[in-house]
Amino acid sequence: MFAPASPETSAIPIRSKPLYRNRKFMLLFTGSTLSVFGNCFHSIALNLWVLQTTGSAAKMSLITVTHMVVSLLLGSVAGTIADRFNRRNLIVICDSLRFFLVLGIAFAMLNLEQPFVWIVALTALSAVAGLLQSPSSQASITDLVGRDRVQQAAGMMNIADNAARISGLAIGGYIVAQFGGVTAIVTDAILFGLSALLVLAAGRFPRAERIQAEKTSFRQDWLEGIKRVWSDPFARGVTFLTTIVLLFFVSNLMLIQVMAVKVWQANPLHFGLIEAAIPLGYALGAITIMGLSRRPKHRGKWILGSTLLMGPLYIGIAIMPNALAAIPLILAVGTFFSFCTLLVNVIMRIEVPSELQGRMFGILGSLTSVAPPLGLTIMAALADGYGASNVLLVSGFGFITAGAAAWFWLKPIRRYQ
Incomplete structure (x- = not known):
């Protein structure tokens, strides 16, 4: 089994403060919940818009397949990036990128004669940013709360994620039906922007330092x-x-x-x-x-x-x-x-x-x-x-x-x- 990082070489506190008093964790928790909500919101809103606009179930399924293929091909690469670089900065950058990419999707819906190709391309880029954001966020929790509070923190995150996914799908569908797909997509972009600002406000994240004899390449880390x-x-x-x-x-x-x-x-x-x-x-x-x-x-x-x-x-x-x-x-x-x-x-x-x-x-x-x-x-x-x-x-x-x-x-x- 994996050997946990030792207390002597880790920045993770052995005994940590209650979660509600942990400002960094609470800001990450709120930002991550908004990000998950926005991602589900984005998915249902975009799928419904494509189906209503084109009438093609095949084109709607292409959006889902795009996410699936990107996740399958780049998941381990994204995880390696999250381990090599500053995770808090990655979260901020990725959610900021998703803010602009999703706004680009809304622009394509409104102004381009053949928006679908652009929507698929921007969706793929947004999926890549999401792949980088997710392991960075997940892997930051232990560093922020300490191993003695991981169970409580994971419980909070999973309850919030579950609620965000269910409500994101429901509310996304309602807004598309009532106000149109563009409104739903713009709302989604705003949520990604809020998530980036919250994590930015949290300040520097503590992190266990990697102990190694020599510097390794990205390929070596990925294979390892x-x-x-x-x-x-x-x-x-x-x-x-x-x-x-x-x-x-x-x-x-x-x-x-x-x-x-x-x-x-x-x-x-x-x-x-x-x-x-x-x-x-x-x-x-x-x-x-x-x-x-x-x-x-x-x-x-x-x-x-x-x-x-x-x-x-x-x-x-x-x-x-x-x-x-x-x-x-x-x-x-x-x-x-x-x-x-x-x-x-x-x-x-x-x-x-x-x-x-x-x-x-x-x-x-x-x-x-x-x-x-x-x-x-x-x-x-x-x-x-x-x-x-x-x-x-x-x-x-x-x-x-x-x-x-x-x-x-x-x-x-x-x-x-």
Whole structure:
């Protein structure tokens, strides 16, 4: 397993102040939340605008594919940059760049005769900036709060990220419908600008210094990060588990939405409760984790056990006769999803040395950005042919199989305390 940075060579405080009194963390937390909100806002607003303007689902999907390809190809490179350079400056630069790039998208919408090519190009550049911003932000948390408060900080960040993603998609769609795509995109740009200003106001971030015999090249650092992630059984297991969980989770969420409309014929109130159940369950799980002791025992078993238990819940949802009966099970899925993802996030920040965290989050981000779209494509095709409830039922058994395999084969995670 990775050896954590030693106290003698690290700038990270061993005992740190409460999070609410940590000005630097709170400014990063607020800026990061705005950045995530803006990114989701951007995604839904742009996709809806393209679909409404061109009427082409293929062009709309090209926006998503652009993000996916950029993430897959450049995730580990972005993580290496985050480890080699000043992370706080990278966050400010990237969010500032996204401010101008997204304004450029709005300009293309208003003033160019054939804006789509420009929109795709600017979207790709914005995705690159986002790739640099994300691992820089994620890898800064341990340095800012200290290892004794990582669990609380990660819980706060994940609750806020979850709320920002859900509300960003919802509000982005509403603004596009009411005021048009350009207004939504300009609002998104403003949020990126605010994020940059907040992180700029936080001042210099503390950082553990990298100890090495000689200066290394970018290529050496990049290869070292990939080698250390893939050669370590724990890191390899975490990468595999998180990718599989996200592939199933996002796909099954889509299947539940299809069931709500086509099978349960849910009324607007019940559909709204279904949509709220996952983020509410996730928040309950995150709050529970934050309330536990700073180093609870058997965290590895909590992660794998939660993964395994999600399978029977999906099977139960698939056979429910109506939406109201399924809502408690959907809520439980959100809670278990929180345990099997948030605890992984905490452990990574504790076990991976600070100078490697950018590469770890970059590589993980590359893989997890590909898994959900791939799963959605496959599950949507199967649902059209065999019915959403049948596909969800089979997916539940698949989740049980994956969870059982992880329990027996991913021993470094299971044995983690």
